[in-house]
Amino acid sequence: MVEASAYTDKVMEHFFNPRNVGEIEDPDGVGRVGNPVCGDVMKMEIKVKDGRIADIKFMTFGCGAAIATSSIVTEMVKGKTLEEAMAVDNRQVASALGGLPPAKLHCSNLAADALHKAIEDYRSRAKPAG
Ligand code: FES
Secondary structure (H helix, E strand, C coil), X not given: CCCHHHCCHHHXXXXXXXXXXXXXXXXXXXXXXXXXXXXXXXEEEEEEECCEEEEEEEEEECCHHHHHHHXXXXXXXXXXXXXXXXXXXXXXXXXXXXXXXXXXXXXXXXXXXXXXXXXXXXXXXXXXXX
8 A cells, every 4th residue: 555645746636637538539549558466457549640649548447646647648748759659668657747656656657558559559550451
């Protein structure tokens, strides 16, 4: 169990007011990830325009840190190129929140992985058939 005081104000703020929650109609890429240990699941959907993330939304069934990391990831990559978004890793996600308690670092993996999977899904769809 992690005490609430172990979380930064920024984590709490994103937990209470998560940005970009929901689903995108007709998304260009979808990333779904789950953590088998804690059972938390996350889905991230993107809309791509001119090689950039034009829109991104998430749904997270998980802990507060998972919700806060999902939320901040969407803010970090909106408007970025796919290459820039692919380069965002879990450490950057955690540090954008002012850090996470060590026991909660895996939650930031989930957010980065969901983002990367959504981009990979977009890229696999964009490949010409055959
Ligand atoms: Fe599993 Fe946070 S406890 S993602």
